[in-house]
Amino acid sequence: MxxxxxxxxxxxxxxxxxxxxxxxxxxxxxxxxxxxxxxxxxxxxxxxxxxxxxxxxxxxxxxxxxxxxxxxxxxxxxxxxxxxxxxxxxxxxxxxxxxxxxxxxxxxxxxxxxxxxxxxxxxxxxxxxxxxxxxxRLGPEADAVTLDEFAETLSGTASRLKTILTDQTVMAGIGNAWSDEILHRAKLSPFAAANKVNAEQVRTLHAALQEVLTEAKAALTNVPLDRIKATKKSLFGVHDRAGQACAVCGGTVAEVSYVDRSMQYCPTCQTDGKKLSDRRMDRLLK
Ligand SMILES: [Zn+2]
Structure with missing residues (x-):
């Protein structure tokens, strides 16, 4: 998308x-x-x-x-x-x-x-x-959300980080791919509850969000329209790369199903080496 x-x-x-x-x-x-x-x-x-x-x-x-x-x-x-x-x-x-x-x-x-x-x-x-x-219904543009606004949003919900980042009513513009990349950059689990992450992790996640979007925009500027999708794929560190080596730690990128989609993450970087289990029917999903 x-x-x-x-x-x-x-x-x-x-x-x-x-x-x-x-x-x-x-x-x-x-x-x-x-x-x-x-x-x-x-x-x-x-x-x-x-x-x-x-x-x-x-x-x-x-x-x-x-x-x-x-x-x-x-x-x-x-x-x-x-x-x-x-x-x-x-x-x-x-x-x-x-x-x-x-x-x-x-x-x-x-x-x-x-x-x-x-x-x-x-x-x-x-x-x-x-x-x-x-x-x-759209929330503020994802690349314009300040650290204070971001911290307030996270503290007010028990939703999972993956859900928050991709919920267009919370912030607009991020989907399945870049949210995988942002969580990997921040070394946070996609399933972490938003109100359980500490202040330092909130800062790290906010910085990762801004960095990943800024870098992606810079890399895609002036790429011909018919090559933007392929170039986007080439920028991924974990998204769509299940089974491949993580460029950060060398571990193997894993995949987990969540409701109606699958996401990729690096267990070594993001979940203390633990594999996340599929949650296709998650009652915590908002
Ligand atoms: Zn890794």
Whole structure:
């Protein structure tokens, strides 16, 4: 799932390439993604794209006061290519979900795609993005949370650290991948209860959060859109690396299932060498 650093890197490139250009066509190819009926998505055709930004894991495109808000879900991404004269409409099967064609001599085409069977990409068209419930629920941006705010959040809940870091209502932008990396950097167990970590561990975790996001953003800036996902993978120390050697201690990275996902961690670095047991039905999950 695209998270804060890779979306920020992508937003920068979209700003350079398509902001200031007018939509020639705004096509929804997979209609299940469209969550609003009014205003119609076709009303964006002819409007100039005036801004691109990110909020949490949402991408916002503003076109002269009207907004297209996209949530890329688990396997969504986008592809920026050369525009083409409109020909046959794209097929309604396959990964293509939304196709945006821009006007101009150097016309660009922005395709939103979603791989896999579980499709849950979402698109809202609205003149008031602040009215969208999904955006209203978001906590502060993860990279803007201060140490004091972070400490207060942790002390007020018995939820597990993994849950806190990925709960978009607590802080927005971090998902399964970067939370694994942040916990590894901080040498803390993903299952540790938030209100049981001591003040020093809170400081360490907050610093790890800021470091990991800053480093990822720096590494992904100016990486072409079609290589961002692969580059992101290359940055992982533990995420998606079960069975491989931990770069910090040389121990073997382990994997544990938790509710509906699996996470990776280093037992030597993070859990005093103990293997965590699967908890698919965890009543402590909030
Ligand atoms: Zn390790």
């Amino acid at each position: 695209p998270e804060l650093p890779e979306l920020d890197a992508a937003v920068e490139q979209l700003r350079d390439r398509v902001v200031g250009h007018r939509f020639r066509e705004f096509q929804v190819v997979a209609f299940s993604v469209l969550k609003t009926a009014e205003p119609p998505h076709t009303s964006l055709a002819g409007r100039k794209l005036t801004g691109v930004s990110r909020r949490g894991k949402f991408l916002l495109m503003e076109a002269e006061g009207r907004h297209a808000v996209v949530h890329l879900a688990l396997a969504g991404w986008f592809k920026l290519g050369e525009g083409m004269a409109s020909g046959k409409p794209p097929a309604r099967s396959g990964p293509l979900a939304v196709r945006l064609d821009f006007e101009g001599d150097d016309a660009a085409r922005l395709d939103f795609t979603e791989q896999g069977k579980r499709k849950s990409m979402a698109l809202w068209i609205t003149d008031n993005p602040n009215s969208l419930e999904r955006l209203q």
